[in-house]
């Protein structure tokens with residue numbers, strides 16, 4: 001999966017993680033344990049299709065509280081978020097190369 005994320009800078013990755021904690025966390029839980037929205041834990045997402053999850057993030061889910069994030073995220077960034085969510089918090093250092 002490495003090559004896919006080459007265009008996203010470490011600074012932008014840090015922003016994406018903040019978005020995840022603040023904006024997504026409002027509905028999905030700060031620890032992604034679920035709330036108004038379903039849990040986004042690795043074990044929940046690993047069995048789902050990556051592209052379907054990316055599409056959900058970019059387009060939202062009509063008639064649910066899940067909003068479209070297309071105005072704020074590129075497809076590459078949405079993919080990175082899905083991979084990040086699937087990897088789980090312990091892999092953060094690896095993915096941001098800090």
Ligand code: HEC
Nearest residue numbers: 023024026027036037038053056057061064065066067069
């Ligand atoms: C206003 C509340 C809200 C916010 C903010 C929100 N979501 Fe959601 N999200 C939902 C709801 C509700 C669903 C379930 C929709 C359904 O019933 O199909 C959902 C579904 C999802 C799914 C699909 C999960 C699955 O199991 O199919 C993903 C992935 C997701 N959200 C990611 C995100 C990400 C990433 C962000 C931040 C960029 C975010 N969400 C922000 C409410 C929200």
